[in-house]
Amino acid sequence: xxxxxxxxxxxxxxxxxxxxxxxxxxxxxxxxxxxxxxxxxxxxxxxxxxxxxxxxxxxxxxxxxxxxxxxxxxxxxxxxxxxxxxxxxxxxxxxxxxxxxxxxxxxxxxxxxxxxxxxxxxxxxxxxxxxxxxxxxxxxxxxxxxxxxxxxxxxxxxxxxxxxxxxxxxxxxxxxxxxxxxxxxxxxxxxxxxxxxxxxxxxxxxxxxxxxxxxxxxxxxxxxxxxxxxxxxxxxxxxxxxxxxxxxxxxxxxxxxxxxxxxxxxxxxxxxxxxxxxxxxxxxxxxxxxxxxxxxxxxxxxxxxxxxxxxxxxxxxxxxxxxxxxxxxx
Amino acid sequence: xxxxxxxxxxxxxxxxxxxxxxxxxxxxxxxxxxxxxxxxxxxxxxxxxxxxxxxxxxxxxxxxxxxxxxxxxxxxxxxxxxxxxxxxxxxxxxxxxxxxxxxxxxxxxxxxxxxxxxxxxxxxxxxxxxxxxxxxxxxxxxxxxxxxxxxxxxxxxxxxxxxxxxxxxxxxxxxxxxxxxxxxxxxxxxxxxxxxxxxxxxxxxxxxxxxxxxxxxxxxxxxxxxxxxxxxxxxxxxxxxxxxxxxxxxxxxxxxxxxxxxxxxxxxxxxxxxxxxxx
Numbered sequence: 057x058x059x060x061x062x063x064x065x066x067x068x069x070x071x072x073x074x075x076x077x078x079x080x081x082x083x084x085x086x087x088x089x090x091x092x093x094x095x096x097x098x099x100x101x102x103x104x105x106x107x108x109x110x111x112x113x114x115x116x117x118x119x120x121x122x123x124x125x126x127x128x129x130x131x132x133x134x135x136x137x138x139x140x141x142x143x144x145x146x147x148x149x150x151x152x153x154x155x156x157x158x159x160x161x162x163x164x165x166x167x168x169x170x171x172x173x174x175x176x177x178x179x180x181x182x183x184x185x186x187x188x189x190x191x192x193x194x195x196x197x198x199x200x201x202x203x204x205x206x207x208x209x210x211x212x213x214x215x216x217x218x219x220x221x222x223x224x225x226x227x228x229x230x231x232x233x234x235x236x237x238x239x240x241x242x243x244x245x246x247x248x249x250x251x252x253x254x255x256x257x258x259x260x261x262x263x264x265x266x267x268x269x270x271x272x273x274x275x276x277x278x279x280x281x282x283x284x285x286x287x288x289x290x291x292x293x294x295x296x297x298x299x300x301x302x303x304x305x306x307x308x309x310x311x312x313x314x315x316x317x318x319x320x321x322x323x324x325x326x327x328x329x330x331x332x333x334x335x336x337x338x339x340x341x342x343x344x345x346x347x348x349x350x351x352x353x354x355x356x357x358x359x360x361x362x363x364x365x366x367x368x369x370x371x372x373x374x375x376x377x378x379x380x381x382x383x384x385x386x
Numbered sequence: 387x388x389x390x391x392x393x394x395x396x397x398x399x400x401x402x403x404x405x406x407x408x409x410x411x412x413x414x415x416x417x418x419x420x421x422x423x424x425x426x427x428x429x430x431x432x433x434x435x436x437x438x439x440x441x442x443x444x445x446x447x448x449x450x451x452x453x454x455x456x457x458x459x460x461x462x463x464x465x466x467x468x469x470x471x472x473x474x475x476x477x478x479x480x481x482x483x484x485x486x487x488x489x490x491x492x493x494x495x496x497x498x499x500x501x502x503x504x505x506x507x508x509x510x511x512x513x514x515x516x517x518x519x520x521x522x523x524x525x526x527x528x529x530x531x532x533x534x535x536x537x538x539x540x541x542x543x544x545x546x547x548x549x550x551x552x553x554x555x556x557x558x559x560x561x562x563x564x565x566x567x568x569x570x571x572x573x574x575x576x577x578x579x580x581x582x583x584x585x586x587x588x589x590x591x592x593x594x595x596x597x598x599x600x601x602x603x604x605x606x607x608x609x610x611x612x613x614x615x616x617x618x619x620x621x622x623x624x625x626x627x628x629x630x631x632x633x634x635x636x637x638x639x640x641x642x643x644x645x646x647x648x649x650x651x652x653x654x655x656x657x658x659x660x661x662x663x664x665x
Contacts, residue, residue: 120562120563122559122562122563125492125493150565150566150567151565152565153562153563153564153565154563154564154565154566155565158563158564159560159563161556161559161560161563162556163556166555166556166557167556167557167559167560168557168560169557169561169575169578169579170557170579171578171579171581172578180564180574181564181565184564184565184566185565229560232564
């Protein structure tokens with residue numbers, strides 16, 4: 057596979073996670089996700105990129121089956137390793153979560169329970185899914201902490217979350233997610249709350265772990281810099297839709313949807329962006345999608361908008377594996 | 387620095403008072419100099435040792451039936467502590483269960499919990515106690531049950547609001563993502579993180595329960611007569627207070643000191659537990 061950083065991962069041909077036409081409606085009045093389809097293969101990092109409020113985190117929660125009250129989910133297919141998840145009971149989903157599918161969150165400062173030690177929280181996940189004694193679980197926790205680059209793992213196990221820095225906590229969260237050897241890791245903005253150097257370390261760690269463990273990673277981010285570093289495949293989301301999906305190299309080489317191009321224009325590149333030139337920006341905000349909306353959701357902010365944009369938008373191919381939703385033919 | 391030291395002193399003083407009374411309560415039969423129920427009509431209303439005319443062997447004097455006042459006071463500590471802890475346990479169980487359920491699930495469950503809390507708040511406690519005592523007669527069990535079944539509202543309100551705050555924190559979502567059930571999350575993720583608020587409520591409720599027991603006993607609705615409850619001692623002493631004021635002063639001061647101690651301890655615990663959490 058030709059990818060941005062070719063680590064030679066063992067990408068499996070059949071997808072670990074398969075999502076087809078996922079729709080989420082809140083309270084019957086807001087369409088947060090409108091027909092998202094994506095695949096994540098083993099050993100592959102699939103980045104879901106978009107602005108705040110475009111529905112990317114909700115998509116992740118929907119895959120985990122963790123949507124709150126008032127959200128209605130529907131999908132043509134939502135399968136983990138070929139097994140449809142939509143029909144699973146809460147109990148069966150709970151078995152999958154934390155075991156085969158793990159998730160890490162944006163805010164490492166609040167993702168750990170302040171009332172328990174790191175060790176007891178990590179061991180807990182393992183005992184829940186795999187049984188075995190606390191001793192075994194703690195040994196595994198110490199091993200994983202070492203693996204994710206935490207110094208003195210034995211000491212950390214006995215510490216409380218408030219004694220650790222943000223970067224350390226995120227490493228702990230990652231180690232905790234790996235406790236049961238998951239096949240799919242969903243990472244919701246895992247580096248957003250960290251400072252830049254720590255961010256780079258955590259990304260490198262994720263890439264290494266993927267290479268060693270053959271993890272399928274669904275990485276949610278708004279940061280195209282992160283995408284460029286780790287993604288094999290990118291799906292750009294806008295107003296609850298995937299407007300463009302392509303292998304990472306193709307997307308950066310030939311962005312086809314006007315929104316993708318506008319997004320890329322917003323990223324400052326050191327050495328290229330000059331002080332006297334204004335940084336790119338997209339005027340307006342993501343619209344709130346109400347049921348019954350037709351046409352392109354981006355048309356109000358798009359410089360190429362035409363009359364036909366109010367009609368249904370065609371899905372166009374820009375290569376064998378590169379799709380985008382737009383009237384324009386590039 | 388001065389304020390911190392003062393507060394720490396208060397906490398220690400409170401803890402010392404509560405511990406002292408607890409020890410008195412637990413070891414009462416070993417500590418009392420006399421049988422608290424033994425009457426001696428010839429030696430009625432003997433003054434305590436700091437007044438003239440005190441009798442040897444009765445450091446706090448005797449009551450209107452000649453019973454040793456110190457012994458009765460020590461046995462009274464037993465009743466106060468028993469009622470305080472039993473009430474806190476019963477009402478805590480009811481209130482925290484309701485509050486956490488309502489706060490965690492929200493929606494209809496929360497509406498139901500709020501309705502029950504509102505109903506409870508509209509019930510006047512003394513009136514219920516009066517009705518219950520006139521129906522089944524007064525006994526220690528009845529007092530504990532009445533207080534325990536009626537004092538849970540503050541537990542419910544506090545645990546409900548604090549649960550709502552904790553429910554939306556990331557580690558609760560993280561626990562869900564790790565495959566934990568809702569019941570487990572309430573028990574293991576929510577409860578440990580609201581317990582420092584509940585400890586404070588527990589101390590307040592304990593003090594309130596002890597005061598209410600005294601009030602009910604004073605009204606004749608509480609602990610029945612031969613038992614040496616502090617409230618009952620005050621009640622029995624009120625006829626003699628103009629001539630032998632110590633019979634009302636001694637249990638009154640004891641009650642005041644115990645309630646003050648519990649409140650100091652509660653305040654201190656709140657500061658201590660809060661501090662470790664904010665660090």
